[in-house]
Amino acid sequence: RGMVGGRVTTTANEGIQTDSTTLTSLISVDPPRGTRDFPPEDMRLRSWLFQHFREVSRLFAFEEIDFPVLESEELFVRKAGEEITQQLYNFEDKGGRRVALRPELTPSLARLVLQKGKSLSLPLKWFAIGQCWRYERMTRGRRREHYQWNMDIIGISGVEAEAELLSAIVTFFTRLGITASDVGIKISNRKVLQAVLARYSIPDESFAAVCVIVDKIEKLPRSEIENELAALQVPSDAIDGILQALTLKSLDDLEDLLGAESGAVAELKQLFALADGYGFSDWLNFDASVVRGLAYYTGTVFEAFDRERKLRAICGGGRYDQLLSTYGGADTPACGFGFGDAVIIELLKERKLMPELGHVVDDVVLALEDHLKAPAAMVAAHLRNAGRVVDLVLETKRLKWVFKHTERLHAKRLVLLGATEWNRGTLRVKDLITREESDVTLDDLLT
Numbered sequence: 001r002g003m004v005g006g007r008v009t010t011t012a013n014e015g016i017q018t019d020s021t022t023l024t025s026l027i028s029v030d031p032p033r034g035t036r037d038f039p040p041e042d043m044r045l046r047s048w049l050f051q052h053f054r055e056v057s058r059l060f061a062f063e064e065i066d067f068p069v070l071e072s073e074e075l076f077v078r079k080a081g082e083e084i085t086q087q088l089y090n091f092e093d094k095g096g097r098r099v100a101l102r103p104e105l106t107p108s109l110a111r112l113v114l115q116k117g118k119s120l121s122l123p124l125k126w127f128a129i130g131q132c133w134r135y136e137r138m139t140r141g142r143r144r145e146h147y148q149w150n151m152d153i154i155g156i157s158g159v160e161a162e163a164e165l166l167s168a169i170v171t172f173f174t175r176l177g178i179t180a181s182d183v184g185i186k187i188s189n190r191k192v193l194q195a196v197l198a199r200y201s202i203p204d205e206s207f208a209a210v211c212v213i214v215d216k217i218e219k220l221p222r223s224e225i226e227n228e229l230a231a232l233q234v235p236s237d238a239i240d241g242i243l244q245a246l247t248l249k250s251l252d253d254l255e256d257l258l259g260a261e262s263g264a265v266a267e268l269k270q271l272f273a274l275a276d277g278y279g280f281s282d283w284l285n286f287d288a289s290v291v292r293g294l295a296y297y298t299g300t301v302f303e304a305f306d307r308e309r310k311l312r313a314i315c316g317g318g319r320y321d322q323l324l325s326t327y328g329g330a331d332t333p334a335c336g337f338g339f340g341d342a343v344i345i346e347l348l349k350e351r352k353l354m355p356e357l358g359h360v361v362d363d364v365v366l367a368l369e370d371h372l373k374a375p376a377a378m379v380a381a382h383l384r385n386a387g388r389v390v391d392l393v394l395e396t397k398r399l400k401w402v403f404k405h406t407e408r409l410h411a412k413r414l415v416l417l418g419a420t421e422w423n424r425g426t427l428r429v430k431d432l433i434t435r436e437e438s439d440v441t442l443d444d445l446l447t
């Protein structure tokens with residue numbers, strides 16, 4: 001859709017200029033491909049969701065943080081073949097800097113922890129809600145942005161940290177009316193895979209890349225998985241060992257495979273014991289097939305899934321004890337999760353748990369004559385000071401329009417300023433629920 005008539009000039013740094021006489025066809029009114037607008041109704045649902053994110057974070061005494069959506073590209077450059085780095089929304093800015101729209105929040109959190117360094121007293125319990133980006137071919141028609149809630153605990157090496165994060169996730173689901181019969185949380189530990197790889201003398205350097213490939217096990221044919229693992233010099237007998245380990249469904253089986261001294265077994269047993277203490281054991285399943293697709297996980301990994309298995313993972317996370325040191329910082333234990341804003345809404349729709357969120361207006365205030373506009377403004381201010389949500393009609397409107405307007409807003413009251421009433425110090429009020437009308441004083445309005 002170009003300009004209709006007129007001149008379009010483009011200069012290097014101002015972008016497209018049009019002369020004022022140019023008649024233009026409608027500009028594209030849609031947001032960029034793969035992105036969303038949030039008109040009022042959608043924004044109310046998003047605000048409702050984020051309010052629950054924030055209230056759960058507050059209950060767990062986490063502090064909110066935030067960082068730029070734009071980061072240096074180097075923060076996300078990893079060599080483990082993750083989809084998240086292959087779809088980086090990266091570019092060179094006008095200063096020639098390599099930058100990227102963040103695909104996740106954890107690297108920014110790690111950067112902030114390293115930036116603050118010794119001024120921080122560990123452990124940190126931080127949370128953030130931020131928009132994350134990916135650039136993928138629109139052929140897949142998938143979104144390019146979503147909002148993610150993250151909670152992270154920095155400085156605790158024990159699985160008590162994971163237990164606290166899992167408790168926050170369960171608390172969140174419970175607040176929304178979701179139960180353990182709707183959602184389960186698969187728990188595993190990358191030390192399982194580490195132990196199996198060690199038996200086949202696979203070098204540690206391949207560990208992250210192997211995890212990224214193994215994470216795709218349920219999405220790709222086995223032959224593809226075998227090819228990708230073979231490319232990492234993982235011999236086919238090791239592949240059988242890996243795949244066999246991933247089918248384990250109980251800690252006893254895991255102990256049989258790894259032995260009673262296994263660190264993974266000990267951590268998992270401790271985590272399940274803590275879950276018992278919190279009272280959310282029935283949400284958890286040990287499932288060795290959970291690997292997660294991020295390269296930097298080193299220990300516990302988990303993901304919440306809908307037990308009807310209709311939806312993608314609802315949220316996920318794990319321990320990432322090496323991330324800060326890969327950025328050149330001191331070794332610092334850390335774990336966290338990411339919770340996206342899309343699948344949870346699909347789940348709420350599936351379970352008929354979507355909230356009814358109206359635009360709540362208490363009073364509509366209208367001056368029936370122009371010379372009463374200032375008094376109407378005073379009445380509105382008075383009501384607002386008392387905490388009432390007031391829609392002050394800003395133009396001279398006929399009553400017919402105003403009644404329609406109060407219906408559209410589902411307002412509770414209509415407050416009219418008419419000359420005769422105002423001269424004797426009263427206002428005409430119509431209760432839009434009982435339909436009663438009365439003349440009252442300003443003070444009566446607030447009783």
Ligand SMILES: Nc1ccc(Br)nc1
Nearest residue numbers: 103133134143145146
């Ligand atoms: N990492 C990432 C970013 C954006 C979307 Br949509 N999904 C995943």
